[in-house]
Amino acid sequence: MEYKVEAHRIMSISLGKIYNSRVQRGGIKLHKNLLVSLVLRSARQVYLRDYYGGICLSAQQAREWCEGEYMDSEQDRLVPGSTESLPESDGQSEVAVDKQEPSIVVESHAALDVESEARGEQDHAENGVLDSGCSELKTPESPEASPTCEVSNVVTTISSNCISGPPPSNPKQATETPNDCQTDSESVEENSHEPIVPHTCTNRKRSADDSELTDSLPKRTKVMSPTLISKNDEKKAETEEMDTSNVSSLITIFGSSFSGLLSSEDGAQPDSEAEDSDSGQICCDQMLKNLNPWSTAIVAF
Amino acid sequence: MAGAGGGGNDVQWCFSQVKGAIDDDVAEADIISTVEFNHSGELLATGDKGGRVVIFQQELESKNQPQCRGEYNVYSTFQSHEPEFDYLKSLEIEEKINKIRWLPQKNAAQFLLSTNDKTIKLWKISERDKRPEGYNLKEEDGRYRDPTTVTTLRVPVFQPMDLMVEASPRRVFANAHTYHINSISVNSDCETYLSADDLRINLWNLEITDRSFNIVDIKPVNMEELTEVITAAEFHPNQCNTFVYSSSKGTIRLCDMRASALCDQHSKLFEEPEDPSNRSFFSEIISSISDVKFSHSGRYMMTRDYLSVKIWDLNMESRPVETYQVHEYLRSKLCSLYENDCIFDKFECCWNGNDSVVMTGSYNNFFRMFDRGYRQDVTLEASRESSKPRSVLKPRKVCTGGKRKKDEISVDSLDFNKKILHTAWHPQDNIIAVATTNNLYIFQDKL
Numbered sequence: 001m002e003y004k005v006e007a008h009r010i011m012s013i014s015l016g017k018i019y020n021s022r023v024q025r026g027g028i029k030l031h032k033n034l035l036v037s038l039v040l041r042s043a044r045q046v047y048l049r050d051y052y053g054g055i056c057l058s059a060q061q062a063r064e065w066c067e068g069e070y071m072d073s074e075q076d077r078l079v080p081g082s083t084e085s086l087p088e089s090d091g092q093s094e095v096a097v098d099k100q101e102p103s104i105v106v107e108s109h110a111a112l113d114v115e116s117e118a119r120g121e122q123d124h125a126e127n128g129v130l131d132s133g134c135s136e137l138k139t140p141e142s143p144e145a146s147p148t149c150e151v152s153n154v155v156t157t158i159s160s161n162c163i164s165g166p167p168p169s170n171p172k173q174a175t176e177t178p179n180d181c182q183t184d185s186e187s188v189e190e191n192s193h194e195p196i197v198p199h200t201c202t203n204r205k206r207s208a209d210d211s212e213l214t215d216s217l218p219k220r221t222k223v224m225s226p227t228l229i230s231k232n233d234e235k236k237a238e239t240e241e242m243d244t245s246n247v248s249s250l251i252t253i254f255g256s257s258f259s260g261l262l263s264s265e266d267g268a269q270p271d272s273e274a275e276d277s278d279s280g281q282i283c284c285d286q287m288l289k290n291l292n293p294w295s296t297a298i299v300a301f
Numbered sequence: 302m303a304g305a306g307g308g309g310n311d312v313q314w315c316f317s318q319v320k321g322a323i324d325d326d327v328a329e330a331d332i333i334s335t336v337e338f339n340h341s342g343e344l345l346a347t348g349d350k351g352g353r354v355v356i357f358q359q360e361l362e363s364k365n366q367p368q369c370r371g372e373y374n375v376y377s378t379f380q381s382h383e384p385e386f387d388y389l390k391s392l393e394i395e396e397k398i399n400k401i402r403w404l405p406q407k408n409a410a411q412f413l414l415s416t417n418d419k420t421i422k423l424w425k426i427s428e429r430d431k432r433p434e435g436y437n438l439k440e441e442d443g444r445y446r447d448p449t450t451v452t453t454l455r456v457p458v459f460q461p462m463d464l465m466v467e468a469s470p471r472r473v474f475a476n477a478h479t480y481h482i483n484s485i486s487v488n489s490d491c492e493t494y495l496s497a498d499d500l501r502i503n504l505w506n507l508e509i510t511d512r513s514f515n516i517v518d519i520k521p522v523n524m525e526e527l528t529e530v531i532t533a534a535e536f537h538p539n540q541c542n543t544f545v546y547s548s549s550k551g552t553i554r555l556c557d558m559r560a561s562a563l564c565d566q567h568s569k570l571f572e573e574p575e576d577p578s579n580r581s582f583f584s585e586i587i588s589s590i591s592d593v594k595f596s597h598s599g600r601y602m603m604t605r606d607y608l609s610v611k612i613w614d615l616n617m618e619s620r621p622v623e624t625y626q627v628h629e630y631l632r633s634k635l636c637s638l639y640e641n642d643c644i645f646d647k648f649e650c651c652w653n654g655n656d657s658v659v660m661t662g663s664y665n666n667f668f669r670m671f672d673r674g675y676r677q678d679v680t681l682e683a684s685r686e687s688s689k690p691r692s693v694l695k696p697r698k699v700c701t702g703g704k705r706k707k708d709e710i711s712v713d714s715l716d717f718n719k720k721i722l723h724t725a726w727h728p729q730d731n732i733i734a735v736a737t738t739n740n741l742y743i744f745q746d747k748l
Contacts, residue, residue: 006636010582013640026395026418030480030499031530031549031589032645038585039639046582 007047014040312731313747314694316687318372320347320357321740323685333736335723339403339411342727345373345734346413347741348398352382354415354468356426370732370745377426379468382417394419400485402494404507412471414494418481421496423472423507431459477503477513484534490541497534497546504558516564517546517556532590532647539599543568547604551575551588555615571602571613573620583635583644591647596656597728603659605650608632610661610671625671625678628663630701630712643717651726662721665710666737667697683721683735683742693747 017036021028322331330351337346345357358376385394395418404412410427435457438446480499487494495516496503502517517534521527529550537543542558554567575584587607595602601622604611608629611621627648631638638644643664650661662668663680671678680697687694700709723736731746 007582010636010639017642025393026397027390027392027481031483031532034527034530034549035586035589035645039582042582042585 003046004050007043007050010043011040011047014043314681314731314733314744315691315747316689316694316742317370317691317732317745318743319685319688319740320355320373320375320743327739331739333723333739333741334397334399335401336725336734336736336741337401337403337413338725338727338734339413340405340728342729342732344376344403344411345725345743346401346403347734347736348381348401348415349739350395350397352380352384352396352398352417354379354381354398354401354413354424356466370730370748373743377466377468379424381415381422381424381470382420385419387419399482402485402487404487405491407491414485414487416482416485416496419475419478421474421482421485421505422470423474424468425471426466426468429465429467430462432462433457434460472507472510474505474510474513477505480530483532484546486535486544488536488541489539493541495534495536495544497531499530502531502534502544502546502564514562516558516562518563518565519548533593535593535595535602537599538595538597545593545595545602547590547593549589550585551590551606553590553593553602553604553613569615569618571618571621573611579632581635583639586639586644587635592649594650594652596652597654598656601656603650603652605648605661607644607646607648610650610659612659612673623673625659625669627661627669628699630699631664634712638717641717643720646720646722648721649723651724653726653731654729660724660726660733662724662735664717664720665715666719666721667699668721668724668735681744683737683740683744688742691747694744 014036018033018040021033021036321333322328328351330349330353332350333347334350335346335348338344339346343359345359347355347357349355354377355375356377357373359373360371362371381398382396384396386392387394397417398415399418400414400416402414404414404423406412410425413424413426415422415424434441435455437451437454437457438448440446474496478496478498478501480501482496482498484497485494486497492508493504493506496505496513497517500518500520501515503513504516505513517531519529519531529548529552532547532549534544534546537545543555544558545553545555547553551572553571555569555571556564556566557568558564560566560568575588590604590606592605593602600615602613602615604613604621605627608631609627610625612623612625614622635644648662650659652659657674658670658672660668660670666683667680668683669678669680680699681694682697695708698706698709699715700706700711705711719737721735721737725734727733733744735742735744
C-alpha cells in the first residue's frame with residue numbers, strides 16, 4: 001500500500017522532471033531523461049503490480065461468486081461504478097482508495113478479459129517483471145504496446161515504457177482469473193445477466209473512458225477516443241485506463257495548461273535525433289503516429 | 302611522495318589558498334565546472350559555466366621559504382566558449398566548459414583542449430616577455446615615420462617587457478556531435494584525442510578539424526530501444542590503442558582500436574552484479590557511472606557512481622578489486638535526493654601521483670580521500686571557516702544514526718547545495734585543488 005502511494009508520488013515527480021527538462025537551457029539532456037524514465041517505469045511497475053494485486057484478489061472473489069450462488073450480487077459488484085462492492089472483498093480496500101480506482105479496476109477487469117487475444121503476443125513481454133516489483137527493467141517491447149491516448153502521451157513518456165512494458169504482462173497474471181470467471185459464469189450460470197456483464201463492463205469502460213478523458217483533457221480526447229476504440233487495441237485501452245488514474249496528479253503537475261503542454265510536447269517530438277523542436281501544431285494524427293510514448297520521449301532527444 | 306590520505310597516516314592537509322568570490326550570492330556563470338592540473342603540475346586550469354577558462358600558475362619556490370610550496374596565482378584568463386544557438390534545431394548550446402585536458406608540453410607554449418556540449422577547442426597559451434624595439438620605419442608607438450627623415454639604419458633588438466600571457470584558439474573542432482559531449486581525452490601518442498557524447502565517441506587528429514572518425518556508436522536503430530548512454534571515456538595512459546568508456550548502466554567497456562575501425566565490440570566488459578538486497582526505484586540512477594579515470598600506472602582504473610568509488614584491475618572484469626563507500630548514509634535518502642535532483646550530480650574522482658590514494662567529492666563541501674595501502678579514509682571540508690593560512694584541516698564525520706557526538710554532523714544537517722563535484726591532484730606533490738560551487742580551494746600537505 002505504502003509502495004503504491006510512494007510509487008505514485010515518484011511517478012508524479014518524474015513527470016514533472018521530464019516536463020521541466022524541455023525548458024531547460026542547453027536542450028534536453030538525454031542521460032538525465034533516460035534515468036528519469038527508468039525510475040518512472042520502476043514506479044509504474046510497482047504501482048500496477050499493486051493494482052493488479054487488487055484485481056487478482058477481486059477477480060478471485062468474483063470467481064468464487066461465479067461458482068457460488070450469488071450471481072446477482074456478483075453482477076452488482078462487477079458493475080462499474082459501484083464502489084460499495086469492492087471494499088467488501090479482502091484487500092480491495094486498498095484498491096478502492098482512489099475514488100477513481102474502483103471503476104478503473106472493473107474496467108480493467110473487463111479490459112483484461114477482452115484482452116485475452118492480445119495476451120498471446122504479450123507472452124514474450126517481460127514475464128518476470130512483476131515478480132520482484134521493480135526488478136530487472138527490460139527493454140520495452142515498445143512497438144506493440146503503444147497507447148494512443150493523449151493523456152498517456154502527455155504523460156507520454158511518463159508512461160513511456162511503463163505502458164509498453166509491464167502492462168502487457170500485468171494483465172497476464174490477472175487475466176487468468178477473470179477469464180476463468182467468465183468461463184465459469186457462462187457455464188454455470190444461465191442467468192442472462194452474466195454474459196452481459198463483460199459487455200456491460202466493456203461498454204461501460206469505453207464510456208467511462210470517454211468521460212474520464214474528457215474530464216481531464218479538453219477537446220482532443222474526444223477526437224482520440226473514437227480512434228482509440230476503432231483501433232481496438234485493448235492494451236492501449238487498458239494502459240490508458242491505468243493512466244487516467246494518474247490524470248489527477250498530472251493535472252496538478254501541469255496545471256491547466258494541458259494544451260500548452262501538448263504543444264510543447266509535440267514541439268519536442270522530432271522524427272529523428274533532436275531535430276525540429278519547433279512548437280508545431282498539435283495534431284491528433286501526429287500524436288497517433290508517435291504512439292509509443294517512449295519514442296516520443298527518446299526521439300525528442 | 303608520502304602516501305597520504307590522513308587518518309593514522311602521517312599526512313596532514315593544510316589550507317593553502319582559495320580563489321573566487323567570497324560573496325554568498327553565486328553568479329551562475331561563476332560556477333566551476335572543471336578543474337585540471339597540467340602534466341607538470343605547474344599550471345592549474347579551471348573552467349566555469351560562463352565559458353571562461355582561468356589558468357593559475359605555481360610560483361617558483363622561494364629560496365627564503367624552502368618549506369613552502371609555491372602559491373598558485375592567476376596566469377591567464379580567457380573566454381573559451383560563447384553561448385550559441387542551433388537554428389536548425391532551435392536549441393541553445395550552453396557555453397559551460399565541460400572538460401579541460403592539457404596536452405603534454407612540447408615547446409615553450411602550453412596547449413589545452415576545452416570543450417562545451419558541442420565544440421572542442423585547442424588553445425595555445427604562450428608567454429611574451431620581450432618585444433622588438435628600434436624599427437627604422439616605425440615609431441615606438443607604431444606610427445610610421447616619414448621615410449625621407451630616415452638618415453641612419455639600425456637593427457631592431459628585443460627588449461624585455463612585462464610578461465604577457467596570450468591565449469589563442471588554434472583549432473576548433475566543431476559539428477561532430479549530435480548529443481552532449483561529456484568527455485575528452487588526449488591519447489598518449491600526443492597526436493590524437495577522443496571526444497565522447499551520450500551515444501558516440503569520435504577520434505580526432507589534433508591537426509585536423511574538418512573530420513573525425515567515429516569509433517564507438519551505441520545509438521540504437523530505433524531510439525525507442527535506448528537503454529544506456531555513454532557517461533565518460535578515457536584513453537589509456539600508456540597504450541595508445543586502448544580506451545575505456547563507462548555507461549549509465551554501471552558498466553565499463555575497454556576497447557582496442559587495433560581490433561576494428563568501429564569499436565562497438567568491446568575487448569573487455571567490466572561489470573559488477575547488482576546486489577539484489579539494495580534494489581530500489583533508484584538503483585539504475587545510482588549505478589550510473591559519472592567518472593572513469595585510469596591510474597597513472599595504467600594497471601587500474603577507478604569509477605565513480607553515486608554512492609561509491611570502485612577500483613578495477615584491468616585484468617579482472619568480474620568485479621572491482623576495491624570498493625569505497627563515499628556517503629553510504631545517503632542510501633536511505635535517495636527519494637529526497639531524487640526530488641531535489643541531487644541524485645543526478647556527477648561526481649568526479651582522481652588519483653594521487655603514485656596511485657596510492659584516491660579522492661572524490663561529496664555534499665556539504667566535504668571531500669573524501671581513500672588510502673588504498675593503509676586502508677584508511679578521511680573526510681575533509683572545504684570551507685571559509687577553515688581558511689586560515691596553513692591551518693590544518695580537521696577530519697569531519699557524518700553521524701549516521703544514534704547519538705551524535707560532538708563535532709559530528711547529522712545527515713539531515715548536510716547542505717546539499719554545497720557539493721564538491723570536481724577535484725584534482727597534483728601529478729607529483731601532495732597538492733590538491735578542490736572546487737566548491739564557485740570557489741577553488743587549494744590544499745597541501747603540511748611540510
